Amino acid sequence: MKKIFLSIILTSQLWCAAYDPFLLETQLTLLPKIAMLEKNLVFSHPRSPVKLLIAYDREDEDAANLSAEILKRKFNGNLNNHPIIVTITPFDKLEGSASYHFVYSLKASVSQLKKLRNAVSPSGAITALYEADKLGESNMLLSIQMERTPVILINAKELRTNHYSLPDSLLEIARIIQ
Numbered sequence: 001m002k003k004i005f006l007s008i009i010l011t012s013q014l015w016c017a018a019y020d021p022f023l024l025e026t027q028l029t030l031l032p033k034i035a036m037l038e039k040n041l042v043f044s045h046p047r048s049p050v051k052l053l054i055a056y057d058r059e060d061e062d063a064a065n066l067s068a069e070i071l072k073r074k075f076n077g078n079l080n081n082h083p084i085i086v087t088i089t090p091f092d093k094l095e096g097s098a099s100y101h102f103v104y105s106l107k108a109s110v111s112q113l114k115k116l117r118n119a120v121s122p123s124g125a126i127t128a129l130y131e132a133d134k135l136g137e138s139n140m141l142l143s144i145q146m147e148r149t150p151v152i153l154i155n156a157k158e159l160r161t162n163h164y165s166l167p168d169s170l171l172e173i174a175r176i177i178q
Helices: 002-018 021-035 058-075 110-123 132-138 156-161 168-173
Strands: 050-056 082-090 102-105 126-129 142-146 150-155 175-177
Touching (some): 021 058, 021 102, 021 150, 058 082, 102 110, 110 126, 132 142, 132 150, 150 156, 156 175
Parallel strands (some): 150 175
16 A cells, blocks of 8 residues: 555656646646637537647656546536547647647647647647747747736737637737747
C-alpha cells in the first residue's frame, strides 16, 4: 500500500513539474467555451458534435490523456448543447484531413505549433495553446495566463488573417497580443 501511495505522489509531482494543474484546468474550462463564441463555427446539424483535438509531444501523452479526461468531466459530454468528441494526437501524427472545431496544444516548440496550425487550418478550427508566451509567434489564436485572475489572450494577427468573428464584449475584456 505504501509503495502505491509513494508512486502516485512521485508521478503527480513529476507531472506537476511540467504542467501547472490549476492553469491547465482553467484553460480547459474556459477556452472551449470561448471558442464556441466564434460566430462562424459551422455545424451540419443543431445537435452535431463539437470536435476537439488535443495535440501533444510524445513525452506528454499522460498530460494529453488527463486533459481529455478534464474536458469530458468538465462538460459532462456536452458543450453548448452539442455532444463533444475529444481526440488526442501527437504532433508527429498530425494530418490535414481531419476537421475540428477547437484545437488545444500542450507544450510544444514553435515549429510544432506551426505544423499544427497548418494541419488544422483548412477546417477553420479555433486554436489555443498552453504556453501563453508563444502565442504571438505560433499563429495560434487563444491562450490564458494567470495573473491575479485568468487573462484571456488573443493573437491579433491570427484574428485578422483568418477572419474570426468573436463578440466585441470578449475583445474588450481580452488582452490583444500584436
